[in-house]
Amino acid sequence: MLFSALRKDVVNVLDFMERLKNEEDQNAVDVYLIERLRLELAFICTYVQLSYSDLEQFEVVMSYSRQRVDNLLRPILNDVDSNAGCQYNMDHVLPNLMGNIDDCISSCYRSTSSATMTDEQLNFLLLNLHHLSKYLAERIFPLEIHHEILQNVSGNMKDFHGLIVNGCIEHEIVQYVLPQFQFMAERVGLFLWHDRLDGDSRLFKLAHLLMKIIPIELEMMQICYTNLKASPSAEIERFINQLLETSPEVLREYLIHLQEHMVTVITVSTSGARSIHVVIEFLLIILTDMPKEIIHHDKLFDLLARVGALIREVSTLVHDLEEKSRNEESTDETSRATLDLLELENIELLKEDLEHVYLKAPDSSQWCFPMSDGPLFMHLLHRHLNDLLYSNAYSIALIKEEIGLVKEDLEFIRSFFGNVEQGLYKDLWHML
Template identity: 50%
Template sequence: MEREKENEGKREDREANSSSVSSAVLHEDIVNLLDFIERLKNEEDQIVLVTDQIEKLKLELTFLSACLQLCYYISVGSNAEMSCISYEVHDLVQSLFHQSGDAMLVKLKDHVVPRLLENIRSCKISDHHSESSATMTEDQLVELLDALLVNLHYLPEVRAELLLPSRTQYELLQNVFGNLRGFHGLIVNGCIERKTIECVLPQFQLMAERVGHFCFSLLSYQLDKTDEKDEDETDEDEDEVSQVNSMLVHLLLKIIPVSLEVMHICSTILEASKSAELGCFSKKLLEASPDILRVHLIHLQQHMVNAIPRSTSTFNIHVMIEFLLLLFTDMPKDFIHYEKLFVLLARVGALIREVSILIHNLEENTKDEENMNKISCASQDLLENIELLKEDLKHVFLKVPADSS
């Protein structure tokens, strides 16, 4: 009886310790183990390890580490899914190092691995730093944005077969997200006064959460794909590729409008700023904008066809999009006065921002007659602004053709 009570007490202690193991602690353990593996490979008297197993272990540890970073800030995945991943990593670590014999076990004796194995088995992914519905602190948002930058860089290495067919879209995502992270950095560093851009700040957390969900979805694919390769199932799954491409398009439709807001702010509210850092950022943003704007117009056009019933307003919007697309496809930069190029890009970006807002309102209010009337008026106003741009293209932005005589 006493022994049973003693065992019960030990079990309760383990459960208490289990609940105290955070994803942050586990993440630190994983980083230490990856460092340990790298040092083993560089030792002169290194113990022979199975290369394929080592690479698989590194891949899965990196994958688990990336998942933990995201889980720490946003509500993604589930304890059941993460528990399954954790157990697989646990078994792989234990099997690999035990197979390597006593010499390896001696090396591990004073290392983090024993604690890692225990922590992997006991960790529960429930200590989110912030739920999606809560507002993050500035430090939390900065850490999440930085973690996402790392994940966006890492994903093509492990999900090449899914991302390669959508390489252009993915590189655009990296570009857009990198620019938004840069803009947020200017806010944090005090180069931009918060009160001047309060309207756009809440969009950064939502944007980060959306990118985080996308990253987690692709990271989850990674483990499944590794298992499939173990079973000699290496055929490309076209449905998965198509699904990832659709996810990318949907994500870009959601986050490029944030980039358009930033572009609009830089060319209006912050135009008179004397900050050298902001000036460099604005120039970089405009230089990258043609590809972003062109792809966004194409995505908007496809989205309208698939999701919004035809109407006079949608017809007008299609006309606007076709004209704006011509600016990026049929008008060489050599035809535009160089000193006015950025002004033109900012103006076109502002028009595309208005088109994007109009489409969003149209999608949200298709059954509201009063709002539809407002949208119809807004589309007419936008058409007039497009006509003004056409006139300015002739008289302001385009070079006068040389006299052939």
């Protein structure tokens, strides 16, 4: 009951602040102060909901945040016409808000209940967590990819759960994955709480957090692909387009961290490890070096879902191998051969579909390369090798050393044609 009253007051106050920003006849309000107020209210609501998590220094931190809300409200309201405050009943709402914050902090400090949240409660929690992670990604750590990934994952979860609450997605479809949403929210909330108290090892902890929560996004993508991609709902269509925009980067980071984790906990000689590395490298090339422009637009989501499904399989295999390695269990040769075959078959099938289903046919001019003119061939090859060495593409990074060696050999061969090339340069420049 206390939290319901607090949530109602917060919604009313934030609605009032939005009206202030949009009313032309109102005195100019400080948008920065309003955003700070929104952030503090999101923080308080989040940790009132997660207070059962035995949060360190709960009462001290929450009381400090409560004081900041009070300090932010004063200058905002000083600039507001008193008639506007009366019109929206702020004289009643604001004292109630502060009183409810005090009551929630006091009661939550003694709470140990961790009951499953209702859809409405979870939706409110996901909304606030996304607001907190978005603020960190855009204002505090704008150059850190991990915070951007956290913002995208929490935003996707918030919007997906919103579709459930709004009735766009039937409960039966998502029933098995819903408990994981609260699990994800708790994980993100605990990370943000400890990050506020102590930022040490933040990036390491954030990478660990992403490893825990991105698999839930993989499940969500699978649901969208198998059950929702043909939905006529405009809301679902917008959400799938959002996934197309944000998920490639999320999946890429997950694969990179999964591979790093695998190197740490599984020896190279472990049965099946090599095949998994091959699959990861192949998927990273697709996610990193394949521009959307060369993929048929109506096949984009199919390809992304296919990659996501393979990542789910790889993730399961990695954790199985890790478990066997931890328990010092061995994988027999038959299992190893089966695993290698399955993974390599998956790659071959996807490679074939990339060529025949997903990728647009290349422009014929892209295939033109002089094969009969030796010096011209070597010149153009040398130029392209240079371009490759300066490329940041993931697939190129894997073989940069080899490219460098080929370039050195080519330069050695070209040195024998120096005099001949001098006579051809004039024609060459005309051709280029």
